[in-house]
Amino acid sequence: MHNTEESNTKQQPQTTSAIQVKKHLKVTEINYRRNKESNYTEKITELEQNFDYGSHKDHYWSDPELSILYGTPLYEVASPSQKIALNHLFWVGGYNLTAASETNTVLYNQITGSVFYSIGGYETLCHELDVETSQERYHIHAFRTVANMTEIAVLGDVITGNPLTGSAFKAMQGGMIGRLSPGVMRHLFSFSWGSTPFLASQYYALRFIANMILKLTEHSRSQYFRDLEKKNEFIPAPAAISHYHFLDESFHTTTSQVIAQDLYKDFPRPTAYERFMANLAIYMMQLTILNGLSAAAVASFYPDKLFVMPLVYKMLRSPLFGMSTQEALSWIEKCFCHEHEGLHLNLKYHQQLFSSLCQFFDKLDYTWSINREMRVMAAGTSISKTIQDNTKFFDKFSKSVACI
Ligand SMILES: [Fe+2]
Ligand SMILES: [Fe+2]
Numbered sequence: 537m538h539n540t541e542e543s544n545t546k547q548q549p550q551t552t553s554a555i556q557v558k559k560h561l562k563v564t565e566i567n568y569r570r571n572k573e574s575n576y577t578e579k580i581t582e583l584e585q586n587f588d589y590g591s592h593k594d595h596y597w598s599d600p601e602l603s604i605l606y607g608t609p610l611y612e613v614a615s616p617s618q619k620i621a622l623n624h625l626f627w628v629g630g631y632n633l634t635a636a637s638e639t640n641t642v643l644y645n646q647i648t649g650s651v652f653y654s655i656g657g658y659e660t661l662c663h664e665l666d667v668e669t670s671q672e673r674y675h676i677h678a679f680r681t682v683a684n685m686t687e688i689a690v691l692g693d694v695i696t697g698n699p700l701t702g703s704a705f706k707a708m709q710g711g712m713i714g715r716l717s718p719g720v721m722r723h724l725f726s727f728s729w730g731s732t733p734f735l736a737s738q739y740y741a742l743r744f745i746a747n748m749i750l751k752l753t754e755h756s757r758s759q760y761f762r763d764l765e766k767k768n769e770f771i772p773a774p775a776a777i778s779h780y781h782f783l784d785e786s787f788h789t790t791t792s793q794v795i796a797q798d799l800y801k802d803f804p805r806p807t808a809y810e811r812f813m814a815n816l817a818i819y820m821m822q823l824t825i826l827n828g829l830s831a832a833a834v835a836s837f838y839p840d841k842l843f844v845m846p847l848v849y850k851m852l853r854s855p856l857f858g859m860s861t862q863e864a865l866s867w868i869e870k871c872f873c874h875e876h877e878g879l880h881l882n883l884k885y886h887q888q889l890f891s892s893l894c895q896f897f898d899k900l901d902y903t904w905s906i907n908r909e910m911r912v913m914a915a916g917t918s919i920s921k922t923i924q925d926n927t928k929f930f931d932k933f934s935k936s937v938a939c940i
Pocket of ligand 1: 671672784
């Protein structure tokens with residue numbers, strides 16, 4: 537039985553929530569209108585359709601520090617044309633991962649959108665989610681087209697798409713949310729995000745993390761575009777695609793933020809189960825994609841053994857570097873298992889992301905302190921631990937490669 541005091545405390549958040557409703561509905565309204573009026577997606581598609589690698593191959597597509605192996609001993613001795621190729625391959629690797637993540641987004645936008653639609657009163661938000669879903673499909677297509685054409689031209693084959701996997705289904709698991717957890721648990725998350733309004737909103741806290749990771753590099757790519765434009769210089773198509781994608785994604789980031797920080801307060805306070813699932817998802821996200829520091833790719837924070845090291849090996853064995861197995865392994869050891877400038881640079885990217893995520897999670901009132909303070913992410917940032925882990929994996933990796 538409820539007593540009067542309990543009912544009063546329950547009444548209290550309703551008033552605050554009424555104000556929140558107005559505020560976030562307004563933000564969503566403006567965001568939706570601006571997104572509908574923009575033509576960035578159309579520009580991306582146009583750039584994709586006219587793309588041929590030959591016309592863009594002699595130019596950097598971003599600042600040089602956004603290049604695979606930047607800051608490593610191998611980068612120092614690479615030729616000018618190899619350096620440009622490493623810059624292009626970083627674009628390819630990053631946007632293949634973005635395409636995989638956006639494949640997840642397409643699915644979860646629809647799952648969560650149907651929860652908001654069924655409650656009623658969130659029609660504009662649902663329309664915005666539909667627009668975003670459609671934009672992601674065009675983004676994915678453009679990224680894959682440019683990435684595949686570039687890889688075939690630079691490496692003679694498509695290897696960065698999924699260095700460890702092959703099928704489209706696996707590509708989906710490769711996205712940021714897809715890396716969240718092993719199969720069964722991921723299905724549980726998918727189910728829960730479609731089950732209650734609170735959990736549907738909470739998905740957007742994870743989507744916000746993915747938005748912020750992309751912004752780490754895309755903001756500088758967009759700045760690179762603006763600088764070239766100002767100087768009236770040639771703008772490589774992939775740099776322009778990044779710029780327009782950055783602009784499209786700024787609408788999506790607003791949506792993630794509004795839902796994750798404000799909209800959830802419209803709904804009943806989370807039950808113990810909802811709180812647990814929400815926190816488990818954030819914790820798993822920290823553990824799987826934010827728990828490391830890549831030695832060869834800035835703004836990448838999952839262990840090198842899962843993605844970057846096998847990819848670099850294939851690049852060194854390709855016609856771009858033309859190395860023997862032994863040469864390739866010896867360079868991998870130098871670049872992944874010793875301290876160098878690239879690791880220190882990546883640490884700066886890590887700190888930037890860490891502080892923006894702490895600011896974001898501090899505003900959510902249901903988080904465990906391990907999530908509010910991003911403690912798993914903080915613990916994963918150690919150059920010495922990265923070197924230790926990479927050395928351990930390198931032993932296994934070199935043996936497996938030598939057997940082929
Ligand atoms: Fe996108
Ligand atoms: Fe997006």
